[in-house]
Amino acid sequence: MAAMMAADARAADWTRGRRDRRRRFALATAALGALAFLLCCAMLLMGNTLYPVGTVWNALRGVGEKGVLFAARTIRLPRMLAGLFAGFAFGMAGSVFQTLLRNPLANPNIIGITSGSSAGAVYCILTLHAGAGAAYASSIAGGMATTLAMFILSNYRKRFSASRMILVGIGIQAMCNALVSYMLIAARERDVPAATRWLSGSLNGVRLPELYPLFAASVVVIPVALLFSGQLRMLELGEDAALTLGVRAGRTRAVLMACAVVLAATATAATGPIAFVSFLSGPIAKRLAGNGNSHPLPAGLFGAALTLASDLAGQFAFEQRFPVGVVTGILGAPYLIFLLVRMSGKGEL
Secondary structure, X not given: OHHHHHHHXXXXXXXXXXXXXXXHHHHHHHHHHHHHHHHHHHHHHOOOOOOOHHHHHHHHOOOOOHHHHHHHHHHHHXXXXXXXXXXXXXXXXXXXXXXXXXXXXXXXXXXXXXXXXXXXXXXXXXXXXXXXXXXHHHHHHHHHHHHHHHHHHHOHHHOOOHHHHHHHHHHHHHHHHHHHHHHHHHOOHHHHHHHHHHHOOOOOOOOHHHHHHHHHXXXXXXXXXXXXXXXXXXXXXOHHHHHHOOOOHHHHHHHHHHHHHHHHHHHXXXXXXXXXXXXXXXXXXXXXXXXXXXXXHHHHHHHHHHHHHHHHHHHHXXXXXXXXXXXXXXXXXXXXXXXXXXXXXXXXX
């Protein structure tokens, strides 16, 4: 009798704990979504002129003075959408990679995916002198090629190794960064500012047609990543444990990695490599939403909020305006140093 009562008590505690974890996840996700929405509104309202809500709403509907229409629909709306979608893409991609490879350093910035995209885009800008469309396609191709190389080299003797993939990615990142530096040095002087501005990660001058590939990729890829997010949580336990639970580890890893690469590459093509968004989003979203849940969705929302808030700070918090990538770099660099020190103290490096 006592054993049955103890078992019932444990079952009740387990049910209560599961309910509390779900509630915390829902509250954190809703809070991050609300924060991202408020920041989107701030991006539309704030600028050289602060417009009332009603004026901006009418402008988005096509009603109002020409100056207001131009500011709201041509400048602020594309900038806001770029920050929202690119931030979400970077945040989700970083969370997927960090979970798959079970390492907080494993994100597109560190393992070379954004560096490969950057090398492709800079080659088009500086060497081919191509337009925005060609640079966009070249950026995506560079990210895909980098990931393919990492995946092939990390599957040595047909056995996948997460640590090997991270090391290979860091090496590819260094090679791509060296290639970008060489192209900047060898390029004509008048072409360098455009490439440098793009490399800093910026929402300045974004036009709505340039974002259509990012919109399309987000609409197709994000639902797929969310569909596989439950299996992603099982893969976090390790491949053997995931196989025991019935997860087809190879297929799931390939699908999720492809989703993360498409998101990171298209976001990089649209806005440039915005530093540390993919690196910060996963760990912070995990702290907010709690363990025991899949974190790509809250990580994406946090990435969107971080990008939008950093862009607002870069525009209005300083005497001089800074690109969003500079602000996120200032925020992310101390966390990277802290993480490296902590991992070194635990013997994980």
